[in-house]
Amino acid sequence: MINIQNLHFAYRKKPVFTGLSLRLQPGHIYGLLGKNGTGKSTLLRNIAGLLFPDKGSIDVLGFTPGKRQPAFLQEIFIVPEEFYLPDVPLQHLVQYHAPFYPKFNKAQFEKYIAEFDIPVASSLQNMSYGQKKKVLISFGLASNASMLLMDEPTNGLDIMSKSQFRKVMAGVMDENKCIVISTHQVKDLENLIDRITVIDEGKILFDQTVDTISRKLSFQIAFDSEEIKQALYGESSLRGSAIITANTTGEESKLDLELLYKAIVLNGPAITAVFKD
Amino acid sequence: MGKHWSENRKKYTLALIAIAGLLLLWYTVMLISDGYWGIGPSVQLSTYYSGLFIAGCLYGSMLFADLGSKTRGLNYLVVPASHLEKLFCSLFYAVVVFFVCYTSIFYIVDAIMLKAGNALAYNHWLKHHAAGDVFEPRKIANVFYQSEQSRKPDMLVYLLLLYFVIQAVFIVGSVYFARFSFIKTTIAALLTGLFIAFLIGKVIFPILPHGSFYQGITSYKVYTVKEGVTINGVTEGISIYSDPATDKLVTLPTWIGDVLLFLLKFAFAPLLWLATYFRLKEKEI
Numbered sequence: 111m112i113n114i115q116n117l118h119f120a121y122r123k124k125p126v127f128t129g130l131s132l133r134l135q136p137g138h139i140y141g142l143l144g145k146n147g148t149g150k151s152t153l154l155r156n157i158a159g160l161l162f163p164d165k166g167s168i169d170v171l172g173f174t175p176g177k178r179q180p181a182f183l184q185e186i187f188i189v190p191e192e193f194y195l196p197d198v199p200l201q202h203l204v205q206y207h208a209p210f211y212p213k214f215n216k217a218q219f220e221k222y223i224a225e226f227d228i229p230v231a232s233s234l235q236n237m238s239y240g241q242k243k244k245v246l247i248s249f250g251l252a253s254n255a256s257m258l259l260m261d262e263p264t265n266g267l268d269i270m271s272k273s274q275f276r277k278v279m280a281g282v283m284d285e286n287k288c289i290v291i292s293t294h295q296v297k298d299l300e301n302l303i304d305r306i307t308v309i310d311e312g313k314i315l316f317d318q319t320v321d322t323i324s325r326k327l328s329f330q331i332a333f334d335s336e337e338i339k340q341a342l343y344g345e346s347s348l349r350g351s352a353i354i355t356a357n358t359t360g361e362e363s364k365l366d367l368e369l370l371y372k373a374i375v376l377n378g379p380a381i382t383a384v385f386k387d
Numbered sequence: 388m389g390k391h392w393s394e395n396r397k398k399y400t401l402a403l404i405a406i407a408g409l410l411l412l413w414y415t416v417m418l419i420s421d422g423y424w425g426i427g428p429s430v431q432l433s434t435y436y437s438g439l440f441i442a443g444c445l446y447g448s449m450l451f452a453d454l455g456s457k458t459r460g461l462n463y464l465v466v467p468a469s470h471l472e473k474l475f476c477s478l479f480y481a482v483v484v485f486f487v488c489y490t491s492i493f494y495i496v497d498a499i500m501l502k503a504g505n506a507l508a509y510n511h512w513l514k515h516h517a518a519g520d521v522f523e524p525r526k527i528a529n530v531f532y533q534s535e536q537s538r539k540p541d542m543l544v545y546l547l548l549l550y551f552v553i554q555a556v557f558i559v560g561s562v563y564f565a566r567f568s569f570i571k572t573t574i575a576a577l578l579t580g581l582f583i584a585f586l587i588g589k590v591i592f593p594i595l596p597h598g599s600f601y602q603g604i605t606s607y608k609v610y611t612v613k614e615g616v617t618i619n620g621v622t623e624g625i626s627i628y629s630d631p632a633t634d635k636l637v638t639l640p641t642w643i644g645d646v647l648l649f650l651l652k653f654a655f656a657p658l659l660w661l662a663t664y665f666r667l668k669e670k671e672i
Contacts, residue, residue, distance in 0.1 A: 160671060161671050178470065184467040186465075190458070193461070194462045196394040197397070205389075206393045207390055211467065
């Protein structure tokens, strides 16, 4: 679905990607994780055709994104971190914007709007940032585009909305869709994403499915100092030490995304070594 | 088209009301300052074209202002339509709709203010006219055509074509310059004009033989050059003078002149729109 080969990209003279390669398949929700300024948003913009690679190639559904052909744009929807919605009533957004997306489903849109508790009669200008974001997410999902790119989608959402977001997202996935969620708020994505891709310094540091991670790694709370010492990564908490070890028993534990992310960033080689077996 | 209108109708309506208000204000000032006869044909023409150039170019310079903002630009570029469709939509509003709306508003204001001015003038005339005088009210001017008696009846058509070219310059500028597009485009256009003037004055003219263009740009009269000027018995330098007997006339076929004129009249604006299209295609956010 998305095939990125040897991507080079720089802002003026500041390189962001120097040879990044990545393949994303339909039927998955990818969590794109990374520190601030590592190029997550830049990667999404390259995929959406808003930025052009300096070198290398990007293929999305057989299209070259940079050409921004209508047939490509109909199949991709981006929810940026900072976004703009025109000052129009909600009905006008559907009436005038939706016809650009042939697979747009109005009933679906209304369903998401209801789930997000958005006041239907309100104009977009009178809505809060969080409400507008939920409108944009609802529109993106109802567009039924094959590629949905979301940059920090839970930023600005309150606690209830974050849980509504997870609920809505869990219900939209099908085998033809590919959703990429870029975030550094990893807790918001737990139980939602099924593949984790970590970018650092413009390179892919880690790229595994949640199933594989659960099979290969074990997440637990440890009190035994020897166990803590031998862990691939650990950090102390009030309830003992949260550690990651290689899963030798075959018993699956609950994935702690935040802990895993820290482990990859701070002790990447040890973590990736487990997956080489 | 519908999407563009739904997103911009408030802004456009307010802008048109503002234009109508400014025209009303201007005509009122003219009536107050220049008596009841302030709105003559020349005032109507100059008002129409000044307003058209200022408002049209300002609108042109804001046409792609969204691209200067990351959020608005993204919203614009990801709309599933081709760059050509997006450009045509913007040009339709900036070139066609604006022109029709501005002209309509101008004529509405013009008609209202002429009626008011004529009514005031008639009252004044009733009180002060001499016996035998006939009251002649001011008439609405045709802003696209001057009377046959005028020295240059085509001048207004050229002015109108020039407007579309200058507006097209500001439209290109709105894609090139993310911020302060109007000011930057004005500066860029002035610098380009200065450069062309320099090129003609300091590079092209020195290359050409001594002479001048003669009846248009397709014929050039080369003056007679004689070696040496004798002053007090000493001969030096050259003397250049026009002598019908010895001057040479270099003439290009008339169709070249016709083609050049056609290009100047009708091709500049479309070429600038084409430049806008290519810039739009390569725009990154």
